Amino acid sequence: MSTATTLNNLPVAVLGAGPVGLAAAAHLLERGLTPLVLEAGSAVAANLATYRQVRLFSPWQFNVDKAARRLLLQHGWNAPADDGLPTAGELVDQYLAPLASLPALAPHLKFGQRVIAITRAGFDKVKTKGREAAPFIVRTQTAEGPQEFLARAVIDATGTWSHPNPLGANGIAAIGESALGERIAYGMPDVAGLERSRYAGQRVLVVGAGHSAAGSLLALAQLAEQDPRTSIVWATRSSQLARVFGGGDADGLRARGQLGQRLKALRDSGALEMHEDFRIREIVESGGKLHVIGELKDGSASAIDGIDRIVCATGARPDLSITRELRVRHDPWLESTDLLAPLIDPNEHSCGSVRPHGHRELAHPESGYYAVGAKSYGRAPNFLMATGYEQVRSVVAALAGDMGAADDVQLELPETGVCNTRLAYDDAETDKSSGCCGGPGPRGEAQDQSSGCCGGPGPRGDAQDQSSGCCGGAKPAAGTGTLRLSELPARWFRTLALSGAHCCA
Ligand SMILES: Cc1cc2nc3c(=O)[nH]c(=O)nc-3n(C[C@H](O)[C@H](O)[C@H](O)COP(=O)(O)OP(=O)(O)OC[C@H]3O[C@@H](n4cnc5c(N)ncnc54)[C@H](O)[C@@H]3O)c2cc1C
CATH class of the missing domain: 3.50.50.60 (FAD/NAD(P)-binding domain)
Structure with missing residues (x-):
């Protein structure tokens, strides 16, 4: 054979x-x-x-x-x-x-x-x-x-x-994170349901700025309504929360848009203790409470004290x-x-x-x-x-x-509706003139802000024709995100097949 x-x-x-x-x-x-x-x-x-x-x-x-x-x-x-x-x-x-x-x-x-x-x-x-x-x-x-x-x-x-990401803002576990692991949940624990008894009446820190963090914060808010002794603390590594607050009505998935809007309303209501630009470095325990030690954007030391439990939602x-x-x-x-x-x-x-x-x-x-x-x-x-x-x-x-x-x-695919926000990861800057579909060029290279991925540069690392973007005029209608390969110019198709491209659709 x-x-x-x-x-x-x-x-x-x-x-x-x-x-x-x-x-x-x-x-x-x-x-x-x-x-x-x-x-x-x-x-x-x-x-x-x-x-x-x-x-x-x-x-x-x-x-x-x-x-x-x-x-x-x-x-x-x-x-x-x-x-x-x-x-x-x-x-x-x-x-x-x-x-x-x-x-x-x-x-x-x-x-x-x-x-x-x-x-x-x-x-x-x-x-x-x-x-x-x-x-x-x-x-x-x-x-x-x-x-x-x-x-x-x-x-x-x-x-x-x-394989969840750690609490440590530098991508490695914070000092003390594994030793205090029993007090830390990764992902989305059922805080208002099955695991209610662990979170009710506690001071709970949620770390992260994605949809999982949003879901846990909203679930904790629900728990806090039932048990007002519960207090919620939210720490994010950045202060640019456009991504998690989302595109609202512009989101192709209505429920995803609403999730972000509900979180924004919760934050605006003052029901959360908010720590933006907080980069976690170490966690220590004293007197039965967790003290989360970090740095602010300007490098100064800061701490979040008196925490009972942590929900780590920093991705995977x-x-x-x-x-x-x-x-x-x-x-x-x-x-x-x-x-x-x-x-x-x-x-x-x-x-x-x-x-x-x-x-x-x-x-x-x-x-x-x-x-x-x-x-x-x-x-x-x-x-x-x-x-x-x-x-x-x-x-x-x-x-x-x-x-x-x-x-x-x-x-x-449905878009998030935040395509007009130019995101530098973790440091999103709201810049309506240069979004994903009108924004940055190839990764890690000098960028021409006037030429975005849908009207600008092509594959990473290649010589580029600024007049012909990766979407080559086939920019999807806002909010639909629909783009069929068959609609693309053959030249672009070949480029994609060979070397990938930089595009949002
Ligand atoms: C809170 C939350 C909400 C989400 N909401 C949505 C949504 O609304 N819509 C949507 O499209 N997506 C959503 N997602 C993303 C969604 O989870 C993923 O799209 C989907 O689960 C990915 O499927 P997958 O099969 O690639 O991986 P997974 O669902 O992660 O499945 C991986 C499987 O591999 C198994 N496995 C892992 N390691 C090994 C190993 N070494 N050997 C053998 N088996 C292994 C795991 O046990 C698991 O069964 C959400 C994610 C989260 C966390």
């Missing part, structure tokens, strides 16, 4: 049974390929399950993958109304769990399998000759010890949520350790796929949408390995499931050899 035949007999390993991993499995089945889904948790969507209580801001129409929908409908699925807003728990119970239990998919799912390493059989990272014909080996940690699986390709949909980062033995190429600061980075860099983008992208932008030097879903964004925020669904459709088409379908990438 030839090597190619041997490889083709192997399954495609899908790492993680979150919404994007399960969508990948559905696409693989639809194309007659065999998935092997390896999930660390004991059930599907272990990450979403940690914030079951949170109402999502994207309605069902954006939350269900098309291949998954087709598979479910074959089995009499009662599809929820497109415009309904599920909680994370409802997404799991009404969509992901039924999907995973379908007879076509269930036999391909393995739980309690935490992937700890991926390599190629007979090859370390250095060895080249014959590499592409070698199967992947995926090693997992299970309750019974390590296991290994062979695969023809690997779709890594492990997300980022299980991908686990790059599992691909240590693969030839992967990441963006140096986002840790996303290299070609995707210019499209999603929060230093430059605020629209919340991303230009359509697929297998080409997601590819690594290691052929057959793709990071998709939230992990593909690395440390960049604003990932939406709909983006991941289109990613896996394209990647699976490429694995099936259908390059026409793989390259026909289409993505319709």
Whole structure:
């Protein structure tokens, strides 16, 4: 039997049974390929399950993958109304769990399998000759010890949520952070529900300026209404909160716009003790209370005293350790796929949408390995499931050899409605004249503020024709964020395919 035949007999390993991993499995089945889904948790969507209580801001129409929908409908699925807003728990119970239990998919799912390493059989990272014909080996940690699986390709949909960023403003844990870990929750604890007893009547510090922080602050405000002894403190590393306050009515997702507006109203009401421009360096405990020590923007020392509990909502980062033995190429600061980075860099983008992208932008030097879903964004925020669904459709088409379908990438995403705000990450400056769609040029380079990503510079690092922007006149209508690759000039399309581009749509 030839090597190619041997490889083709192997399954495609899908790492993680979150919404994007399960969508990948559905696409693989639809194309007659065999998935092997390896999930660390004991059930599907272990990450979403940690914030079951949170109402999502994207309605069902954006939350269900098309291949998954087709598979479910074959089995009499009662599809929820497109415009309904599920909680994370409802997404799991009404969509992901039924999907995973379908007879076509269930036999391909393995739980309690935490992937700890991926390599190629007979090859370390250095060895080249014959590499592409070698199967992947995926090693997992299970309750019974390590296991290994062979695969023809690997779709890594492990997300980022299980690797939260620390409280320390410099990207490393604050001094004392791990020792005082019992008093710190990462992510979105159910402060007004299941974990109410831990937070009621407490002085709670929320750290971060994203949607998770917003959700926790609003939930704590609800708790404080029920138990007025509860007090809420909010610390942010920046004083530029335009991103989290959002685009209000201009947001393509109404619920996301409202979340930001409710947070702004809460802040304006004075119900929060606010610490902007506060950079956390150290946490100490004395007299049963936590004292959070940091610096202000001008370098002067400052402290937030008398804290009982901390909710850390500073984002998350991908686990790059599992691909240590693969030839992967990441963006140096986002840790996303290299070609995707210019499209999603929060230093430059605020629209919340991303230009359509697929297998080409997601590819690594290691052929057959793709990071998709939230992990593909690395440390960049604003990932939406709909983006991941289109990613896996394209990647699976490429694995099936259908390059026409793989390259026909289409993505319709709602914008946040804050595209007119030029964001320098963590130091957003409101500058109506130079936004994501009229703003900064290539990453880290001198920029011509008059020429933005939708009317200005092209791919990062390339010589650029300032008269022809990456959107080349195909700038999306405000608030829709809809841009089809087929609408773009062929010249731009080629550039994108080869080197990625800098654009907000
Ligand atoms: C509070 C909150 C609200 C959000 N609201 C929205 C919204 O309204 N709309 C929207 O589109 N998006 C929303 N998002 C983003 C959403 O979570 C992601 O779009 C989605 O979960 C990404 O799916 P994923 O499959 O890529 O990753 P995840 O959902 O993170 O799934 C990853 C899976 O991989 C598993 N895993 C991790 N490591 C390993 C390993 N080493 N081995 C094996 N398995 C592993 C995990 O257990 C998990 O099951 C929200 C996120 C948060 C935090």
